[in-house]
Amino acid sequence: MRALALAILQIDELADPTAALATIPGASRYLLRDPGLGGAPPAGVELLTTADDARSAAAALVRRVSGAEVVVVLRAEEEASAELAVALADLSGQGAPGRFAAARTHRFLGREVEGEAEVVAWSGDDATAPIRTLPGRVVVREPDLTTAIARLDVTATRRARTRERVGTGDFVSRPAAALVRRLWARRRGGVPGVVLAALETYGDVVVAAKVWEREEREGRVRVTPSGRMVPPGFTAMETRSGFIVVRNDVQEPLARILLGASPEFVDGEPLTRSGRGATWSIVLDGGGRAVLRWYRRGGLLRHVVRDRYFGWRPRPLLELELTDAARGRGIDVPEVLGVRVDRAVGGYRGAIVTREIAAAETLGTAVERQPAADERNAIVTAVARAVRRMHDRGLHHRDLNVGNILLSRDGGTLAAHVIDLDRAHLGASVSSAARKRALRRLARSLAKIEAASRLDLRADRAAFHRAYRDER
Numbered sequence: 001m002r003a004l005a006l007a008i009l010q011i012d013e014l015a016d017p018t019a020a021l022a023t024i025p026g027a028s029r030y031l032l033r034d035p036g037l038g039g040a041p042p043a044g045v046e047l048l049t050t051a052d053d054a055r056s057a058a059a060a061l062v063r064r065v066s067g068a069e070v071v072v073v074l075r076a077e078e079e080a081s082a083e084l085a086v087a088l089a090d091l092s093g094q095g096a097p098g099r100f101a102a103a104r105t106h107r108f109l110g111r112e113v114e115g116e117a118e119v120v121a122w123s124g125d126d127a128t129a130p131i132r133t134l135p136g137r138v139v140v141r142e143p144d145l146t147t148a149i150a151r152l153d154v155t156a157t158r159r160a161r162t163r164e165r166v167g168t169g170d171f172v173s174r175p176a177a178a179l180v181r182r183l184w185a186r187r188r189g190g191v192p193g194v195v196l197a198a199l200e201t202y203g204d205v206v207v208a209a210k211v212w213e214r215e216e217r218e219g220r221v222r223v224t225p226s227g228r229m230v231p232p233g234f235t236a237m238e239t240r241s242g243f244i245v246v247r248n249d250v251q252e253p254l255a256r257i258l259l260g261a262s263p264e265f266v267d268g269e270p271l272t273r274s275g276r277g278a279t280w281s282i283v284l285d286g287g288g289r290a291v292l293r294w295y296r297r298g299g300l301l302r303h304v305v306r307d308r309y310f311g312w313r314p315r316p317l318l319e320l321e322l323t324d325a326a327r328g329r330g331i332d333v334p335e336v337l338g339v340r341v342d343r344a345v346g347g348y349r350g351a352i353v354t355r356e357i358a359a360a361e362t363l364g365t366a367v368e369r370q371p372a373a374d375e376r377n378a379i380v381t382a383v384a385r386a387v388r389r390m391h392d393r394g395l396h397h398r399d400l401n402v403g404n405i406l407l408s409r410d411g412g413t414l415a416a417h418v419i420d421l422d423r424a425h426l427g428a429s430v431s432s433a434a435r436k437r438a439l440r441r442l443a444r445s446l447a448k449i450e451a452a453s454r455l456d457l458r459a460d461r462a463a464f465h466r467a468y469r470d471e472r
Contacts, residue, residue, distance in 0.1 A: 003092035005068035007032055007058050008076055012154045014147060015076035016252075021045060023080045023090050024072065030062050051161050053453075059122045061340065072121045077141050078104075084136025097124030099131045099167055108142040108196050113189035116182075142196065152203045160210035170208035175201050184219060223255070231324045234338075239331045242348065245320060246338035253285040254353060258340045261351065263294050263307060282354060289356040290337055295349065295422065307349045314341045315422055316350035322426050323354075329393040329426075332386050334406075357408050357417055363400035367457070369448050378414045379407060380460050384467035386416035391430040391438070398423045400438045401445035439468070 006027040007019045011034055021029055022352045029045045041047040059071040075320035084102055099122055104115035179201040186193030226236035237246045245315055246254045257267050278294045296307055309315055316339035323336045334354040341350045366379055406417045450457045
């Protein structure tokens, strides 16, 4: 057993620990790496793994392994000045418990920038022992600006593992105070000092953001019973950030998928159907398939609040209730299986899951492939009857277009289904004026295909209106 141990913390592969390991000749040497880093240590150096990058935690680990009286902890990107190296080597003969700090200087963008002093050595394991400042300094070899920014995410991910919770202060007041403190300490460092202070403060915010993201992921999978009113056959569950509603017969698999989904990733396959929402095909237990659609705004607002909505009654829940009621009236709309709503400051975002209609295509896709006359007549008739039935039974679809009508075949029978009932209205009846507006909107979307594909759909439009009028 040696009286002095030197521990070098390497948190990423960008930092070379060679110079730091040569700080104290004759000391037992340890290289502490993140478990995810590979490679053999230099000769004569014992490798330890740790997920904690705090110097005090590293000192405690090395003390348990080596039994050393004094433990010195440096980072892989640090060097000790000659004066500090001598002072560190002399600590082994002092005996009394203590903590020893050293001033730090950053070499950054071609300039020496003053840093904050840190404790770099421990004699004994008394965490309350007095701190003494050693002569000399630790020199931090900062990378170039691009590498420094790239390293922030690696460092933040590691440090976030040991943080349990964050609050508003971790994003606003604490970073602001830290930035002021760092700017004052480096007021003589010029532009490099300002940039380094900003980078370090930004790193603190990134750590807080990583912790917040982890809390959100963990919170989504914690659900509690809800007293929320939902249609019969559905169950509502409160989550940390909002709620989910799932149909009872698919509750377990669908809840798992909904809770684990994000607007960027869903456990399924992305679809290319038209519409404002990002849609994914997902597989339920037993081989059944469903479609998960994230709500997205249209119009100019999509550039400002892409997926944020406002209001007391969230759109996903309204669409679930409306679609369930429409199916009860015999209207050809997909089955809704579940919804998710995440509350945010001043609003919410949401997703809805419907049962997938097998081998379906949109009306727009069907028109573009220019089917033969018999199939065209069948399509026109099926769509006209479905739209007329929808209107007769009280459903007004405010966004009726070729992308919101699906065509499917059950055996030899062609069926048309109306989808995406966000903003639809279900009442006792649909007025004549509302019917005409809906049909004009559908005609405009067909006209775009007609112009782009140089098709002549006049006969089809006339046949559609005849079938719509004749529907009983």
